[in-house]
Amino acid sequence: xxxxxxxxxxxxxxxxxxxxxxxxxxxxxxxxxxxxxxxxxxxxxxxxxxxxxxxxxxxxxxxxxxxxxxxxxxxxxxxxxxxxxxxxxxxxxxxxxxxxxxxxxxxxx
Amino acid sequence: xxxxxxxxxxxxxxxxxxxxxxxxxxxxxxxxxxxxxxxxxxxxxxxxxxxxxxxxxxxxxxxxxxxxxxxxxxxxxxxxxxxxxxxxxxxxxxxxxxxxxxxxxxxxx
DNA sequence: GCGCTAATTCGTACGTTTGCGACATACAAA
DNA sequence: TTTGTATGTCGCAAACGTACGAATTAGCGC
Numbered sequence: 675x676x677x678x679x680x681x682x683x684x685x686x687x688x689x690x691x692x693x694x695x696x697x698x699x700x701x702x703x704x705x706x707x708x709x710x711x712x713x714x715x716x717x718x719x720x721x722x723x724x725x726x727x728x729x730x731x732x733x734x735x736x737x738x739x740x741x742x743x744x745x746x747x748x749x750x751x752x753x754x755x756x757x758x759x760x761x762x763x764x765x766x767x768x769x770x771x772x773x774x775x776x777x778x779x780x781x782x783x
Numbered sequence: 784x785x786x787x788x789x790x791x792x793x794x795x796x797x798x799x800x801x802x803x804x805x806x807x808x809x810x811x812x813x814x815x816x817x818x819x820x821x822x823x824x825x826x827x828x829x830x831x832x833x834x835x836x837x838x839x840x841x842x843x844x845x846x847x848x849x850x851x852x853x854x855x856x857x858x859x860x861x862x863x864x865x866x867x868x869x870x871x872x873x874x875x876x877x878x879x880x881x882x883x884x885x886x887x888x889x890x891x892x
Numbered sequence: 893g894c895g896c897t898a899a900t901t902c903g904t905a906c907g908t909t910t911g912c913g914a915c916a917t918a919c920a921a922a
Numbered sequence: 923t924t925t926g927t928a929t930g931t932c933g934c935a936a937a938c939g940t941a942c943g944a945a946t947t948a949g950c951g952c
Contacts, residue, residue, distance in 0.1 A: 676910060676937065681833040682808035690811055696802035698940085699791035702880070706795075709883035716899060724790040729941050731900055750898050750949055761884040768877050771811070774818035775870040785907070785940060807910085826928060838911050840930055859919055859928050 689767050695740055700725055701733050705756065708743060714753040716745075798876050804849055809834055810842050814865065817852060823862040825854075 679687060695701055700723055707719055720730040734754060737743045742761070745754045788796060804810055809832055816828055829839040843863060846852045851870070854863045 678834060678911070679808055682812060686808040686811045686815075690806050690808045693802045693805035693811075694939095696880075697799050697806045699788055699795040699799045700940095702795045702799055702802075703791060705880070706883060709886070720899095725787060725940095726942050727899075728901085728943075732940080732942095735900080747899090747949085752899060756884050758885055761881065765881040765885060768881070771805075771814070772870065772874040772877070774815060775865050776867055776874060777818070787941070809910095824928090825930090829929095834910095835912050836929080837913075837931085841910080844930080856919090856929090861929065 689771065691740070692742075692764055692767065695737060695742060698733070700730070701737060704730075704733060704737065704754075705742070708754060708756045714755050716752045716754060719754065798880065801849070801851075801873055801876065804846060804851060807842070809839070810846060813839075813842060813846065813863075814851070817863060817865045823864050825861045825863060828863065 675687075679690075682690075696705075703723055704719055707722060708714065713719065716731070716734065717727070719734070720727045723730055725733075734743070734745070738745050738754075741757055742764075743754050744757050745752050747753075784796075788799075791799075805814075812832055813828055816831060817823065822828065825840070825843065826836070828843070829836045832839055834842075843852070843854070847854055847863075850866055851873075852863050853866050854861050856862075
């Protein structure tokens, strides 16, 4: 985080942080893959994306550290899945923003 | 845009692009300010944020180039306001994603 | 134990973003 | 026309993000 970022309200920083996680197509692709339930296995996820395994793993860790996904070891594989509770919270945050931005008041400009 | 980004579906790239715009607290702050209607004037926006005028202007241009806000000259001032139509579209895109992520299906991990 | 496979971390290269001072533009009023 | 004020652009430096090969960790079967 840039030094200046700390000077904004925590609420904004938090929302910006989640938006940043969604700001790369690979991470959105991972989320959609997990949502579609076709697979939860790390290697299978990597095979679906046009990126190296190392890079996919990096994206997975970012999502996991933020709590958007959960991962658990299953023998030689690692299964990932969405953290539905977290997504409920995120949905609420974005909806609060959209509620502000879509209004009928006419702007004076 | 990184070269690899182009290898993902256009739909994902588009959503990621919008998310990137929301990934900085200054830009969210600008959006909330405009939504609150207290002011639309460029200089007033800059005064509300802990950033230099040059930096705020840069963020404003990014939002404007993406169509999230509109700006028009009014004498010596420039008035900015939200592009409500665009925000409706954005809301739809995010809601489509959230609809996928919040489900009752139990994951096998 | 040994080899095999899956997943992750490390180190590094490269591009992008952020932030700002200084400069440029543009309008308004004196 | 000169002066002052509001905006926006340029060029640079520092911080951050993305991507990958190589090295590492960790479990399984023999």
